Amino acid sequence: MEHILDILKERGFIAQMTFEDELYEQLKSPTTFYVGFDPTADSLHIGHYIPIMAMAHMQRAGHRPIALMGGGTAMIGDPSGKTDMRKMLTVETIDQNVECIKKQMSRFLDFSDNKALIVNNGDWLRHLNFIDFMRDIGSQFSVNRMLTAECYKARMATENGLSFLEFTYMLMQSYDFLELFHRYGCRLEMGGNDQWSNMLGGADLVRKKENEKAFACTFQLLLTHDGRKMGKTEAGALWLDPVKTSPYNFYQYWRNVDDKDVEKCLALLTFLPMDEVHRLGALKDAEINEAKKVLAYEVTKLVHGEDEARNAAAAAEALFGGGASASNVPTLEVTSDEWTQDARISTLLVRSGLCKSQSDARKQIEQNAVSVNDVKITDPAAVLSKDQLGEDGAMLKKGKKGFCRIVVL
Numbered sequence: 001m002e003h004i005l006d007i008l009k010e011r012g013f014i015a016q017m018t019f020e021d022e023l024y025e026q027l028k029s030p031t032t033f034y035v036g037f038d039p040t041a042d043s044l045h046i047g048h049y050i051p052i053m054a055m056a057h058m059q060r061a062g063h064r065p066i067a068l069m070g071g072g073t074a075m076i077g078d079p080s081g082k083t084d085m086r087k088m089l090t091v092e093t094i095d096q097n098v099e100c101i102k103k104q105m106s107r108f109l110d111f112s113d114n115k116a117l118i119v120n121n122g123d124w125l126r127h128l129n130f131i132d133f134m135r136d137i138g139s140q141f142s143v144n145r146m147l148t149a150e151c152y153k154a155r156m157a158t159e160n161g162l163s164f165l166e167f168t169y170m171l172m173q174s175y176d177f178l179e180l181f182h183r184y185g186c187r188l189e190m191g192g193n194d195q196w197s198n199m200l201g202g203a204d205l206v207r208k209k210e211n212e213k214a215f216a217c218t219f220q221l222l223l224t225h226d227g228r229k230m231g232k233t234e235a236g237a238l239w240l241d242p243v244k245t246s247p248y249n250f251y252q253y254w255r256n257v258d259d260k261d262v263e264k265c266l267a268l269l270t271f272l273p274m275d276e277v278h279r280l281g282a283l284k285d286a287e288i289n290e291a292k293k294v295l296a297y298e299v300t301k302l303v304h305g306e307d308e309a310r311n312a313a314a315a316a317e318a319l320f321g322g323g324a325s326a327s328n329v330p331t332l333e334v335t336s337d338e339w340t341q342d343a344r345i346s347t348l349l350v351r352s353g354l355c356k357s358q359s360d361a362r363k364q365i366e367q368n369a370v371s372v373n374d375v376k377i378t379d380p381a382a383v384l385s386k387d388q389l390g391e392d393g394a395m396l397k398k399g400k401k402g403f404c405r406i407v408v409l
């Protein structure tokens, strides 16, 4: 069987790892590894999806994933790559977020018979005693070395600087690795490449304190061919929660990726065999659209299930390809009271999530980007009138890719 690191490399996951030869040897036997997720929101987003896919590949190859919920670390806040201090979250918010994320996690990995584990570092970090911790763990870290770490760079350069609170984050994360080594024999931490310094801290700590093998391995971040972060939409992040990002919008995001990003996305975000990925990625011009459909369908299926993927594909066909019914198109329901109060098209653009704000909506109208039932709207103050509402409501469009059906109840 192909070595799991070769599989991950071939699919484009791997960014950096420690002791590569040793890690190759280690992963010839079943190995317990972990990835940490800080519950800073009530849903995972597409940035988390790369580590999740990698965890699934690792599990298929016989290794045991631990998904660590950062109920303790989110109390501190990871400064890695951030230019501003994070908002401090309350314990209640953090705990609630952990519950939401746990539920999402269960879709992606097989948790039966302890084949994967979910743990929460709040269970050990929240009860630490400061002096004990500093003597035991703080003594192992060199401030000189920490100050040169990549993860603090963005903050060292800003006026507000880095709080001592956040400076300790690396110690917390490193301690997790040690704890998971003790509890479950965990030997490897994986995560996004922005986590490299935090992860080295942990692997070093286990090696120093236990004199045992411990490894770190990071994944590429999901970037477009010209280096921008993927998964940013006008409405914000691309969430894995269907309420925060509808399966249709999720599908459309992948349906519309740049030609140059299709192959990479197929390799990273789906389980399609690599020869199929290469075949689809090599398609040109109009044919590449077929590859995008496969990409959108496969990713939506993994994240939202087969039914939602089918619905989303059918809705897209209805809009682009003609045929099929409009009933699967994203819909905004407006009560007739609301409609009497404010039927401005700019308001509907905002309420449907097609525009960020009223001023954005007016700007889009002024730039001729908005239509109702395929008739261009030019007046920023235009209202939706009764006669524009057909049997299926009115079709509001923004640009080439934004759609919403407006139904008045």
Ligand code: TYR
Binding pocket: 035, 036, 037, 038, 068, 070, 073, 078, 121, 172, 173, 174, 176, 177, 191, 195, 198
């Ligand atoms: N610091 C990681 C992030 O911000 C999350 C994390 C938390 C990872 C605790 C590991 C860990 O032990 O994405």
